Amino acid sequence: MKKLLSIALLIATFTAIGQQATVKIESITGPKPYTSLDLNNNPKNFQFAIVTDRTGGHRPGVFLDGVKKLNLLQPEFVMSVGDLIEGYTTNEERLDREWEEFNGFIDQLQMPFFYVPGNHDITNKVMEDKWKELYGKTYYSFVYQDVLFMCLNSEDNYRGSGRGTIGKEQYDWIKKTLAENQDVKWTMFFLHQPLWAQEAETLMWPEVEKLLVDREHTVYAGHRHAYVQYERNNGKYYILATTGGGSSLRGPELGEFDHVVWITMTDEGPIMANLQLEGIWREDMVTDESKAFFSPMVSNSPLKISPVLIDGGEFKNAVLKLKLTNDSNVPMTADLSFDYNPNLLPTWGKRSIEVAPNSVELIDVELESFKTDLVAEFNNLTLKGNFVYKPSNSPEVKADFNYGIRPESWSAIASKTIQVDGDLSDWGKLSKQSGVGKSIKTDPFSHQGSKDAAFQFDVAYDKDYVYLAANVQDDDIDGVRSVNPARQDGFHFILDAKGMDSAQATWGALAISTSPLSNGKLNNEVFRANRLPEGTKVVTKPANNGYTVEVAIPISYVMEQQGANWKYLRINAYQTDFDKDKMHETTIYWRPLWNSAESFVGSGMFKK
Structure with missing residues (x-):
């Protein structure tokens, strides 16, 4: 009865695995807020990961970091391609310490790990005996979800780095295993040394490749600490980089980086992603604290x-x-x-x-x-x-x-009372101007000189207001009230009233923008008035060869920022010019924008 119950549970388990989950969603008529309900959840697909060389000049902490990152990713299992310890010794005590250290890392994995030997793990009989004592066979296979996994030993003749082999005994086992699994949908090989790219003799490896030529297959190796993909023998062959092994880490372009490999196995073959360790983070990487x-x-x-x-x-x-x-x-x-x-x-x-x-x-x-x-x-x-x-x-x-x-x-702020009406006759000559040495951002062939776009401006104050004025040259006016002045012909003042504390500031200033109107009428609408001090006045008026701008900002705002005995203002100005149906755009700055790389401490400082 107990045996029958176990069989029933096993059948139920495989039935559940084979069933494809579906989405239950409320009925929505018309356009849908999703692209499809055909979920990417084929029950035949599965995911696993590969770690590559830990040793050969290992960098402490990297492999353990990889283990922790794998626990975040939660693959079904983890494969390896060897070089797990430093090895290269016949000292059993040292080997015990190194394997104890490595297995301490693996014990922290939350999923199965499959060992594959590298030249640092087996290079003599003592090391091979230690491997067999700990892990049994040095090469083995398994089938999962109709995929054959072949874990090989490229060190079966103890020849060391750059001289890996597949001996006759291992070749016979490979041939037999492949023959017994002819109908699998895919075959995957894992070995340490990339024997297909090795100059030294590899013994039976060429014969192994002949066995694979008519099979759907992929081969993964490590050893060289630099990533390369090969297309050969009707398959894809990979040399993986490092998971802590010695590396100059010169970047992906040279194949030198620490990574784990993420494989999604599909009916069409493996889909592979290289995940750099530095790009995988815990969910609590940033907390409110x-x-x-x-x-x-x-x-x-x-x-x-x-x-x-x-x-x-x-x-x-x-x-x-x-x-x-x-x-x-x-x-x-x-x-x-x-x-x-x-x-x-x-x-x-x-x-x-x-x-x-x-x-x-x-x-x-x-x-x-x-x-x-x-x-x-x-x-x-x-x-x-x-x-x-x-x-x-x-x-x-x-x-x-x-x-x-x-x-x-220093720029001076004149003391005078101004009538804010767009008539600049009460200003006299404006003291600041755009021109040579100032910042111009333009498209090719867009800016045709000062007649096309240029400006002069000045600053004044009295007991009630700070005044700003600009005389703007623009030979082709294009502006309406409904469009942001930054996206059409416009003029812009930036004013920071925090005094000398504003000399290095990149934010917190007033932005006063306005546009001339194409219909030739006066524009006294305050753009985004809710972001400016109450009582701010802005007038833009057509003029010969362009337009004028006058602004009045209540002096109470300056006093709130700097006190009754205020002394300094920081000011910038710039013009946006759009010509020929907005196909040509130019922006001219008096000083670089304060949040730009070209700005400098104290630019645009004015004093009474």
Whole structure:
């Protein structure tokens, strides 16, 4: 009775395996929110993984990391292609230690593991006897889901690296096993040394390949620590890279990387994916607690740089003041380095600074020019910062920031009252302009010079408002109220009222945008008024060869940001120009956008 019950359970199990699960979904008429209900769940398909060389100059920790990643992936089983220990010894005590270490890794796998020997596992009789003591046969086979798995021993003559073999006894077994499994849908070979790519004699391997030529088959090997795919003998043959074995790790292009292989076996053959270990992560790789810990470290620059602001247009020298702040509860290392600049010379090129938890370090850097240059002609001096936070119980947190540094002339804010009507006669000559040396982003042949697109602007204030004005040249006006000014002819001011604290800011500023109207009418609609201070005024008016822009921002907003005795504003301006049915696009900046790689500390600083 017990035997009959066991048979019944076995039949039920295979019946369940053979049944294809279906989707039960509510009735939906019309278009469907899915592409198909024909799920990719053929019960004949299965998944397994392959690990490759662990040793031959093994790098500690990598193979164990692979084991942990396999437990995340949950294959049905794991194959190997040898070189599991360092070996190459007749010292049994050492062999015992090495196999104990390796099996300690395998014991952590949550699925079966199939051993295959490499030259580091068997190169003499002592090592072969140890293998047989631990694992029995050095070559064997099994069938699963109508696929024949052949685990071979390329070390059956103890010849070592680059001289692998398949001897007569093993060949006879291979021939017999293949003959007994002629009807399987696929055959897979696993061995250590890639005998098809070996210069030294391989004994019976050419005869083995002859047995495979008319079979659907795939061959996997390791040994060379560099990935290569071959198409030969009516099949695909692979040399796998490493799962911790010695490697220069020069990248996928050279086949040098740590990986596990993921195989999905289908009726049409194996579908193979190489999964680099560094691309497989636990579900708790970031938690709310860890994010709260490290986000401030990588989101905000720990380095504040005083802007190099001068009166006038020439620069000789200045002291650059750096402030390193570590607001965390762990130590921080700051590696600072200046790129070469032919016109700006700092007193040092590289420096590494340790900053204790919750502390500040102040550094002065003398900066000078080789010659007296006009400020407008300087290119950025780039300061690179690599910051490493060192928690005691978790991995290091790294953040990289680049800072542009160059002298900037102070710009003055005139005190005057302006009528915001688009008439610029009460401004006088506007002091700032686009032009040579300024930033232009354009398509080929789109920008035809200053008549096509250019601008002048200025800033003023009184007790009620900060005023901005621009005179914009544009010989082909294309604008309507319903379109974002950034996607048509438009003008844009960016204003940061946080004072000197804004000199390094890349966000938190006001963005005031407007467009001229193609119909020639005045545009006094405030674009995205809900994002601007209440009471902001914007007027855009047609003019000869373009249009004018006037803006008034309540002085109360500036005082909220900087206090009643406010003194500084940071301002930028740019023009968008679209011509010929928007086929040609040009953007002209007075200063580089503050969040761009070309920006520099203190660009666009104005003072009363």
